[in-house]
Amino acid sequence: xxxxxxxxxxxxxxxxxxxxxxxxxxxxxxxxxxxxxxxxxxxxxxxxxxxxxxxxxxxxxxxxxxxxxxxxxxxxxxxx
Amino acid sequence: xxxxxxxxxxxxxxxxxxxxxxxxxxxxxxxxxxxxxxxxxxxxxxxxxxxxxxxxxxxxxxxxxxxxxxxxxxxxxxxxxxxxxxxxxxxxxxxxxxxxxxxxxxxxxxxxxxxxxxxxxxxxxxxxxxxxxxxxxxxxxxxxxxxxxxxxxxxxxxxxxxxxxxxxxxxxxxxxxxxxxxxxxxxxxxxxxxxxxxxxxxxxxxxxxxxxxxxxxxxxxxxxxxxxxxxxxxxxxxxxxxxxxxxxxxxxxxxxxxxxxxxxxxxxxxxxxxxxxxxxxxxxxxxxxxxxxxxxxxxxxxxxxxxxxxxxxxxxxxxxxxxxxxxxxxx
Numbered sequence: 001x002x003x004x005x006x007x008x009x010x011x012x013x014x015x016x017x018x019x020x021x022x023x024x025x026x027x028x029x030x031x032x033x034x035x036x037x038x039x040x041x042x043x044x045x046x047x048x049x050x051x052x053x054x055x056x057x058x059x060x061x062x063x064x065x066x067x068x069x070x071x072x073x074x075x076x077x078x079x080x
Numbered sequence: 081x082x083x084x085x086x087x088x089x090x091x092x093x094x095x096x097x098x099x100x101x102x103x104x105x106x107x108x109x110x111x112x113x114x115x116x117x118x119x120x121x122x123x124x125x126x127x128x129x130x131x132x133x134x135x136x137x138x139x140x141x142x143x144x145x146x147x148x149x150x151x152x153x154x155x156x157x158x159x160x161x162x163x164x165x166x167x168x169x170x171x172x173x174x175x176x177x178x179x180x181x182x183x184x185x186x187x188x189x190x191x192x193x194x195x196x197x198x199x200x201x202x203x204x205x206x207x208x209x210x211x212x213x214x215x216x217x218x219x220x221x222x223x224x225x226x227x228x229x230x231x232x233x234x235x236x237x238x239x240x241x242x243x244x245x246x247x248x249x250x251x252x253x254x255x256x257x258x259x260x261x262x263x264x265x266x267x268x269x270x271x272x273x274x275x276x277x278x279x280x281x282x283x284x285x286x287x288x289x290x291x292x293x294x295x296x297x298x299x300x301x302x303x304x305x306x307x308x309x310x311x312x313x314x315x316x317x318x319x320x321x322x323x324x325x326x327x328x329x330x331x332x333x334x335x336x337x338x339x340x341x342x343x344x345x346x347x348x349x350x351x352x353x354x355x356x357x358x359x360x361x362x363x364x365x366x367x368x369x370x371x372x373x374x375x376x377x378x379x380x381x382x383x384x385x386x387x388x389x390x391x392x393x394x395x396x397x398x399x400x401x402x403x404x405x406x407x408x409x410x411x
Binding site for chain 2 (some may be wrong): 009010011012013042043044045046048068069070071072
């Protein structure tokens with residue numbers, strides 16, 4: 001079966017942690033549930049949460065901390 | 081149901097930021113400390129109003145990026161103009177720049193815009209009838225004034241609508257009259273009020289006009305941030321006004337100022353500050369201000385083009401000529 005992905009809904013700058021000194025929201029290989037925050041996107045002086053739509057194992061991130069992302073871009077792969 | 085007789089719409093999803101805006105906003109208030117607010121892209125707002133039979137000045141909803149939904153609680157003609165996006169009425173596609181009468185209960189949805197462009201404008205026949213504050217219904221986001229309760233819209237907000245004109249038809253704003261959007265913008269400016277020779281060198285201004293400036297993620301209605309650049313500057317310091325040569329004694333800022341905040345250019349948007357102590361290297365001309373509303377943070381780039389006063393006047397005249405009922409076709 002094909003892997004599912006988690007998408008950024010907004011364009012902006014991608015971060016995996018709530019603040020520079022904090023732990024990441026999730027690490028690769030971790031189980032997530034639908035609605036869990038896995039990252040944030042900075043846009044218009046606000047941070048907007050990137051959430052998993054469904055449950056699964058977050059296998060890997062497709063973008064790095066501090067990368068620019070577009071609206072609708074895949075940012076992580078979600079597996080079983 | 082106290083409001084059962086009132087025409088209204090209910091906000092279901094506001095998206096990143098949706099506000100009530102009008103045109104030209106709260107003008108004439110600079111000396112009282114108010115930038116004008118109003119539609120950041122006044123062209124799309126005015127076209128949307130024309131399409132639904134409203135005066136161009138009527139209040140509508142400015143949507144940022146998309147991801148927006150509202151429900152009509154009354155029959156109304158609706159139009160969405162601006163950044164490309166999938167728009168639907170009860171699931172049926174509604175092209176942007178096109179109006180359609182819709183019945184009470186209809187859901188209007190705007191998808192997330194893939195670009196080009198960054199904002200959409202929703203016009204509703206009769207206009208959004210929130211109270212006027214100092215002559216305008218525009219929301220001033222930084223001041224928390226005007227619009228609907230002085231704030232961006234939230235789910236469940238009910239916006240009252242005014243009386244429609246009765247001239248409500250499915251119409252299209254002619255393609256040749258629509259503004260061109262892209263990812264590389266040319267924005268017309270006039271030099272100054274603080275440029276060469278007192279504040280910046282000729283080489284600085286040449287770089288200013290040559291560069292393709294990226295639009296920073298932290299751009300909003302207050303200002304469009306670009307990217308730091310090491311200007312040479314005509315002075316060693318700001319003298320009594322401060323250590324950096326971008327510093328001047330506090331003075332009023334024009335709408336559309338390209339403010340050099342240290343070495344960081346920021347274009348002041350409709351909710352910007354009315355005064356401050358940084359030089360303004362150039363000022364966006366009136367007929368190009370609409371472009372500020374469509375600059376998409378992260379990805380879009382800006383080049384400034386210097387124009388003469390005559391060219392600036394001509395731009396404004398061309399825009400006004402396109403924004404008339406002559407640009408509408410029945411569909």
